[in-house]
Amino acid sequence: MTAFLIRGGRLIDPARNIDTAQDVFLRDGRVAAVEVPGKLDALATQEHAEIIAAKGLVVAPGLVDIHVHLREPGQGYKETIATGTAAAAAGGFTSVCAMPNTIPVNDSVETTRWMQEPERGAVARVFPIAAATRGSMGEAITEYGSLKSAGAVAVSDDGKPILQDVVMHQVLAAAARAGLPVIQHAEDTRQTQGASMNAGALAFRLGLRGMAAEAESTIVERDIQLLAGLHDSRAHLHVAHLSTAKALDAVRRARRNGLHVTCEVAPHHFALTEEAVGDYDTHAKMSPPLRLQADRAALTEGLLDGTVDAIATDHAPHAIHEKEQEFERAPNGILGLETALGLSLLLLQQKHSMPLSRVISLLSAQPAQVLHLTGRGTLAVGSFADLVLFDPAEMWMYRAAESKSKSRNTPFDGWTLPGRVHLTISEGRIVHDARVRAKR
Ligand SMILES: [Zn+2]
Structure with missing residues (x-):
């Protein structure tokens, strides 16, 4: 699967001063299109894109x-x-x-x-x-x-x-x-x-x-x-x-x-x-x-x-x-x-x-x-398909024991924080996916 449609989310792209409901189409590791909700559905069908439901989530x-x-x-x-x-x-x-x-x-x-x-x-x-x-x-x-x-x-x-x-x-x-x-x-x-x-x-x-x-x-x-x-x-x-x-x-x-x-x-x-x-x-x-x-x-x-x-x-x-x-x-x-x-x-x-x-x-x-990282930190068309989907209001508990890091040295173990990360996509690849747990 090389194409994704991120659908129904609240797109926040500070580099372009955007904070509104928009869908994002990813292809071959790049942002291929950003459009008003629904407008990319036909394209997604045509290209057999994986649909990622982002309702209630910030897409950043x-x-x-x-x-x-x-x-x-x-x-x-x-x-x-x-x-x-x-x-x-x-x-x-x-x-x-x-x-x-x-x-x-x-x-x-x-x-x-x-x-x-x-x-x-x-x-x-x-x-x-x-x-x-x-x-x-x-x-x-x-x-x-x-x-x-x-x-x-x-x-x-x-x-x-x-x-x-x-x-x-x-x-x-x-x-x-x-x-x-x-x-x-x-x-x-x-x-x-x-x-x-x-x-x-x-x-x-x-x-x-x-x-x-x-x-x-x-x-x-x-x-x-x-x-x-x-x-x-x-x-x-x-x-x-x-x-x-x-x-x-x-x-x-x-x-x-x-x-x-x-x-x-x-x-x-x-x-x-x-x-x-x-x-x-x-x-x-x-x-x-x-x-x-x-x-x-x-x-x-x-x-x-x-x-x-x-x-x-x-x-x-x-x-x-x-x-x-x-x-x-x-x-x-x-x-x-x-x-x-x-x-x-x-x-x-x-x-x-x-x-x-x-x-x-x-x-x-x-x-x-x-640091002049061109094509990073924005979702402008043509930039890298680097995205995070999170719920800014959803509280979660950070547990050092469950960290992906090899180490455990943190003063924040057990802290309850807002903004649970649901999905991270790096250059068009899903690299962190916490959606399964959310559905249970
Ligand atoms: Zn230093």
Whole structure:
């Protein structure tokens, strides 16, 4: 079966400002037609298309996550490209951008290609992000032109910052020439050594070293200065997992000054505060850490007013034995792909009245635009047949034990969230189907 008719749904395609009842016809992995309800029925009969009943469901572009860790090559015990993309599909994502902190670090054409080979068993499209410097050591920059030709969509040393001014300057300049965005993990690690949570009264009480907001904002401010000094309109700085009010203000100012600076926020940073660390819960340990309520409020404000360009999960699987260590020794990061849509609907749409189309935009059209993923994040005719069908009002419970990911490290186990995903289609293939359970 190569053709589908998605019939009777509410089509939301933020890239084209569409939110109305429309049917969608898919053929050979592409969107072939979008029409008023009923108009494509004859075509569907003629082409023996499979009819997908979407009554009561939102039909949206497949979600796009520009920040995931798929752990392959090298750490298949945490996640593989197959299991990570299965989790993506379950969460409604059809495109994921994979960070290079694998083993070996993805700083080569070979690894960039390897990650995209069909043998990896991906069920969502994987776009590699290549290392900005060799081995992500922050010293010698990699070959941006050839990495881009091999499929890299950005460069980053995520997990670590590009710390040296002179290197960051070179990275921004070379990436501008190659037409690649630079994604910075903004953390002044000279200030955060040995730290495992947000700096403040709670860290003090728990006897943990804290990471100050300034460790993030000073790097963002430094990067913006370097970008401004380049005077190259092609240069694009993207701030990964922005977590503080201070750093957000810096992005806002840079944007006002006409610089090409974008940023993403992770659901856990607008869902939780440092209080979630509670009694040394390693499922609340990530970098950047969960912050204060004032930061959380500022990020929500930034999402509402358009300063934040994208919601990105920073999906970071770790094995159970790794998270079951004392807090300071446990690795940073949590799962994110299966809960991003639900948390966004709960906290942005339901709690802060963000229009549904804006929530979807932050999870599809906008991230696709940030990394220039052509034909993704929209349902325009000719784009990839990447879709998610979900019921925004239907509540469901997230159970970590049932996750498609290989790992279980999430603070959201047992949370009831809106927006159950019924169906995910990636390039014209059904990659997640929860409809059977709905019928029972
Ligand atoms: Zn990072």
